[in-house]
Amino acid sequence: MSPIPLLGPDGGVSITAGAGNLVAIETAGIDRKELGNFLFGEIDVPSLEAFNSPIEPYDTTRSLVLNPQHPVCAVLIPFIGSRLEEVRLKQARKLNEARKTEQARRLASEADRIAEILNKDFRNVMSKLEGIRAVAAHSGSAGARFGAASNGNDEGGVWVEGITQPGDVEKVFAAREPEPKSPVPGKKLPNIARAGAPNPAGNEAVDPVGGSGKRNRLRGGFRVEYRHLGESEDRSKYDRTTLTILINLDHPAVRNALKSSGVEDWSFKRLTYEIAFTEYSVALGYEMAERDPEIPADDLLYEVRSTLNRVAASAAALYA
Numbered sequence: 094m095s096p097i098p099l100l101g102p103d104g105g106v107s108i109t110a111g112a113g114n115l116v117a118i119e120t121a122g123i124d125r126k127e128l129g130n131f132l133f134g135e136i137d138v139p140s141l142e143a144f145n146s147p148i149e150p151y152d153t154t155r156s157l158v159l160n161p162q163h164p165v166c167a168v169l170i171p172f173i174g175s176r177l178e179e180v181r182l183k184q185a186r187k188l189n190e191a192r193k194t195e196q197a198r199r200l201a202s203e204a205d206r207i208a209e210i211l212n213k214d215f216r217n218v219m220s221k222l223e224g225i226r227a228v229a230a231h232s233g234s235a236g237a238r239f240g241a242a243s244n245g246n247d248e249g250g251v252w253v254e255g256i257t258q259p260g261d262v263e264k265v266f267a268a269r270e271p272e273p274k275s276p277v278p279g280k281k282l283p284n285i286a287r288a289g290a291p292n293p294a295g296n297e298a299v300d301p302v303g304g305s306g307k308r309n310r311l312r313g314g315f316r317v318e319y320r321h322l323g324e325s326e327d328r329s330k331y332d333r334t335t336l337t338i339l340i341n342l343d344h345p346a347v348r349n350a351l352k353s354s355g356v357e358d359w360s361f362k363r364l365t366y367e368i369a370f371t372e373y374s375v376a377l378g379y380e381m382a383e384r385d386p387e388i389p390a391d392d393l394l395y396e397v398r399s400t401l402n403r404v405a406a407s408a409a410a411l412y413a
Contacts, residue, residue, distance in 0.1 A: 094184055096323040098130045098332040098339075102157065106134045106173050110141040116151050117159045121174025128184050130334045132177050140165050197319075199356040204317040204340075207369045210408050211338075212314040214400070218377065262289040315376075317369055324348075329372040331379065338372045340365050366408060374400040 095104075105120035123129040141150045141163075150163040159166040191197055315336050322330060322341040330339045341347060347368070350361040378397040382388055 094128075094180065095131045095133060096321075097326055097330050098334065099133060100130070100333065104130050104133055106136055106177070108141070108159070108169070109135070109137045110150075111137070111139050116141060116157070118157045119159055119170060119173050121170050121177060123174055123177040123181055125334060126178075126181060127335065128181050128188065129177070130332065131184070132180055134177075136173070138165065138169060141169075196356060200319040200342075203356060203362065203365070204319055207366060208315055208317040210404060211317070211369070211373050214373075214404050214407060215314055215377075218400070260289050260291045315373065319365075328368045331372055331376040333376075333379070336376075338369055338376065340368055340372075370401055370404045370408070373404060374398075 098104075102118055104124055105118045107115055108117040108119055110116045120129070120132075123132065144150075144163075144165050146164055148163045149160060150166050151157075151159055159170060161167055161170055315338060317338045317340065319342050320339045321343050322339060324343045324345065326341050326344065328341055328344045328347060330341070331337075332339060342351065347361075347364065350358075350364050354360045356362075374397045377400050378393050381396060382393055
């Protein structure tokens with residue numbers, strides 16, 4: 094298990110069909126759960142290429158995606174998912190136990206105060222992040238559905254376009270309307286994540302985000318958590334899967350501030366506020382660049398600086 098969230102090919106189980114022959118990277122959907130994108134591993138399955146079947150186990154475009162219709166893949170994917178889930182649950186239990194200490198409760202309370210500031214700003218800039226990754230929402234959250242704040246509740250889960258279950262996916266444009274083109278020739282429109290709903294008769298596929306029901310739902314909007322990520326890691330990390338900003342308690346600056354002054358001391362609070370605000374500003378910039386890859390660097394830098402100044406100003410009352 095990695096101490097930090099893993100993105101893209103760094104996470105999941107690397108699947109080879111013989112030594113040195115990487116054919117796929119599989120997460121079995123576990124990366125969408127808490128701590129799921131911290132897991133990685135490898136497995137060698139020579140039968141992927143040796144099994145006699147007219148169905149190909151993967152495509153030839155090097156997309157590193159298994160074909161679940163292939164007989165071997167149909168067994169392999171659930172196997173990988175069960176093993177990843179076993180490790181994830183074990184680590185989640187450890188994390189939940191660590192959260193029960195008095196210091197952890199104080200840190201969680203401080204993290205919620207920071208998150209409240211960030212989500213107040215996030216709601217105000219939602220239009221700039223149209224299509225930001227859908228997350229389960231609660232009352233007052235900044236969860237998004239095509240850029241509109243969702244109505245929080247405790248019933249059911251939130252679903253987005255995915256691969257695990259049949260369903261219906263919302264259309265970004267009405268069927269009778271032509272899909273608009275970018276006003277800039279050769280420039281792609283921002284990628285918009287589509288919401289959906291499970292439907293056994295649906296022609297598309299959807300995935301749950303944060304699980305269903307009260308126990309497994311993740312809160313909407315940005316979250317902040319204090320986490321032990323390792324002394325050699327950065328002061329903070331952005332977990333894009335859950336929109337969580339992780340403040341590294343093992344970083345020398347944070348560790349020393351906590352050790353010498355404690356959670357309630359303003360020197361520790363100021364340091365972690367600054368860390369969270371900076372990471373949030375960069376995270377918004379990352380999301381903007383992800384939705385519009387051709388955004389000019391100057392514009393992106395302006396947005397990051399503007400966000401940092403805006404959030405710092407909104408939190409000025411906390412320093413009084």
